[in-house]
Amino acid sequence: GENVEQHPSTLSVQEGDSAVIKCTYSDSASNYFPWYKQELGKRPQLIIDIRSNVGEKKDQRIAVTLNKTAKHFSLHITETQPEDSAVYFCAASRGGGYQKVTFGTGTKLQVIP
Amino acid sequence: GAGVSQTPSNKVTEKGKYVELRCDPISGHTALYWYRQSLGQGPEFLIYFQGTGAADDSGLPNDRFFAVRPEGSVSTLKIQRTERGDSAVYLCASSLRQSGGGYQETQYFGPGTRLLVL
Numbered sequence: 001g002e003n004v005e006q007h008p009s010t011l012s013v014q015e016g017d018s019a020v021i022k023c024t025y026s027d028s029a030s031n032y033f034p035w036y037k038q039e040l041g042k043r044p045q046l047i048i049d050i051r052s053n054v055g056e057k058k059d060q061r062i063a064v065t066l067n068k069t070a071k072h073f074s075l076h077i078t079e080t081q082p083e084d085s086a087v088y089f090c091a092a093s094r095g096g097g098y099q100k101v102t103f104g105t106g107t108k109l110q111v112i113p
Numbered sequence: 114g115a116g117v118s119q120t121p122s123n124k125v126t127e128k129g130k131y132v133e134l135r136c137d138p139i140s141g142h143t144a145l146y147w148y149r150q151s152l153g154q155g156p157e158f159l160i161y162f163q164g165t166g167a168a169d170d171s172g173l174p175n176d177r178f179f180a181v182r183p184e185g186s187v188s189t190l191k192i193q194r195t196e197r198g199d200s201a202v203y204l205c206a207s208s209l210r211q212s213g214g215g216y217q218e219t220q221y222f223g224p225g226t227r228l229l230v231l
Contacts (some may be wrong), residue, residue, distance in 0.1 A: 042224070044204070099146070100171070
């Protein structure tokens with residue numbers, strides 16, 4: 001089955017700096033890669049996703065890149081703000097008729113004011 | 114509209130007891146998922162329903178776990194003979210029917226049920 005690895009497990013940045021979280025996956029058939037943000041005690045919330053037909057997607061301060069050859073995808077947050085502090089999860093899925101989503105182990109991001 | 118809701122929000126039970134956890138998906142969402150999230154870990158897939166049927170139950174850890182969705186909307190996750198290791202947050206998510214392009218639809222999560230087995 002799919003295995004998703006995520007690094008780093010914790011990340012501290014100064015407010016205004018950029019943060020990068022990296023994930024790798026094992027299933028070459030995976031074609032959908034969402035990123036979720038989870039604040040303490042709250043539900044995971046989708047912040048951005050990317051499908052295999054594109055290599056990069058951007059939404060304001062958040063961007064995701066995908067390298068299907070290397071089976072690697074990354075989340076980039078620019079101009080970080082204290083409210084960006086949370087745990088971020090990457091995930092991978094084959095999509096289509098196979099809806100199982102496999103999550104990474106999470107990255108705890110702390111933005112220091 | 115209303116998001117995914119789950120009840121109860123917290124459940125404390127004793128080892129060996131039976132528990133039921135309920136999930137109300139977003140109206141119109143035909144796909145429903147159950148996940149288990151242990152402290153410091155990502156959500157772990159348990160089971161996925163498309164309509165009333167379980168399309169993939171490969172994540173259920175053993176036969177003490179069972180889930181139903183009899184009318185294709187509300188789902189109940191049932192755990193028999195609970196063990197301390199079952200303590201976790203149980204998350205439910207729902208998504209629209211798979212698009213014609215064959216792509217995964219976005220999953221929207223509920224707030225979870227925090228289960229504590231003493």
